[in-house]
Amino acid sequence: MTALAIDVRGLTKRYGKRAVVDRVDLQVATGRICGFLGPNGSGKTTTIRMLCGLLRPDAGEGRCLGFDVLRQSREIKLQSGYMTQKFGLYEDLSIRENLDFVARLFQLPERERAVDDAVRRLGLVERQQQLAGTLSGGWKQRLALAACLIHAPRLLLLDEPTAGVDPKARREFWDHIRALADEGMTVLVSTHYMDEAERCDELAYIAYGALLARGTAPEVVQQAGLPEGASLEEAFVQLIARAQDNFATP
Numbered sequence: 596m597t598a599l600a601i602d603v604r605g606l607t608k609r610y611g612k613r614a615v616v617d618r619v620d621l622q623v624a625t626g627r628i629c630g631f632l633g634p635n636g637s638g639k640t641t642t643i644r645m646l647c648g649l650l651r652p653d654a655g656e657g658r659c660l661g662f663d664v665l666r667q668s669r670e671i672k673l674q675s676g677y678m679t680q681k682f683g684l685y686e687d688l689s690i691r692e693n694l695d696f697v698a699r700l701f702q703l704p705e706r707e708r709a710v711d712d713a714v715r716r717l718g719l720v721e722r723q724q725q726l727a728g729t730l731s732g733g734w735k736q737r738l739a740l741a742a743c744l745i746h747a748p749r750l751l752l753l754d755e756p757t758a759g760v761d762p763k764a765r766r767e768f769w770d771h772i773r774a775l776a777d778e779g780m781t782v783l784v785s786t787h788y789m790d791e792a793e794r795c796d797e798l799a800y801i802a803y804g805a806l807l808a809r810g811t812a813p814e815v816v817q818q819a820g821l822p823e824g825a826s827l828e829e830a831f832v833q834l835i836a837r838a839q840d841n842f843a844t845p
């Protein structure tokens with residue numbers, strides 16, 4: 596197995612003349628949870644979409660799950676799970692029907708078993724006949740995660756998976772993420788929540804499309820030039836203040 600599930604260098608995406616992701620280097624070891632943080636519009640979603648093969652980088656190179664991000668996007672898509680910011684399942688189908696639909700898309704040979712496993716894994720057994728549109732935000736997120744897992748991916752790319760979800764549901768969601776990582780799943784998860792950042796094994800902080808800091812929480816604090824024991828929030832404020840001088844347009 597590849598030791599690095601994500602290993603990219605110089606990843607760049609331009610819209611017009613503007614590089615919204617600018618020469619990003621990112622390495623995440625197999626089985627680790629990497630938190631991806633940064634202000635709104637800093638390039639997190641664009642980076643995630645390049646990593647999972649949905650968006651072709653304009654420059655850069657590297658591998659996800661050992662596959663070339665430029666030439667093997669199909670293989671990456673088949674072996675990774677991508678959870679978008681918006682709930683993308685069918686509100687007028689039940690939990691079970693939604694999962695069955697995703698299993699069909701992946702043409703899974705043992706569809707019923709895959710759906711059973713996903714339902715069980717995410718604690719959705721009791722609710723499997725409930726229409727997705729009638730679920731609360733927390734349960735919708737769980738269903739979305741179940742849908743991401745149906746094809747047994749090795750990498751999860753989660754784009755603000757818990758935005759707008761209450762603290763209890765967020766905690767339960769993170770317990771699932773940690774359990775998956777303990778089984779060898781690699782997770783890249785974007786978030787604006789500091790408590791979630793604290794739960795990650797490592798962090799990557801992006802602003803203005805550029806990666807400003809990377810490492811464990813204490814390493815990020817150190818890279819922000821703050822003393823040991825300073826909070827991550829302080830570190831991010833410091834990093835963005837510094838970046839503003841370099842990147843902000845008048």
Ligand SMILES: Nc1ncnc2c1ncn2[C@@H]1O[C@H](COP(=O)(O)OP(=O)(O)OP(=O)(O)O)[C@@H](O)[C@H]1O
Nearest residue numbers: 610615633634635636637638639640641642680755
């Ligand atoms: N298809 C596109 N065409 C033009 N500009 C785009 C396109 N997609 C994204 N952008 C711009 O690229 C920048 C980065 O967007 P991106 O969605 O990657 O940021 P983000 O960090 O995920 O933001 P948020 O935290 O708000 O979700 C933004 O300024 C956005 O407007």
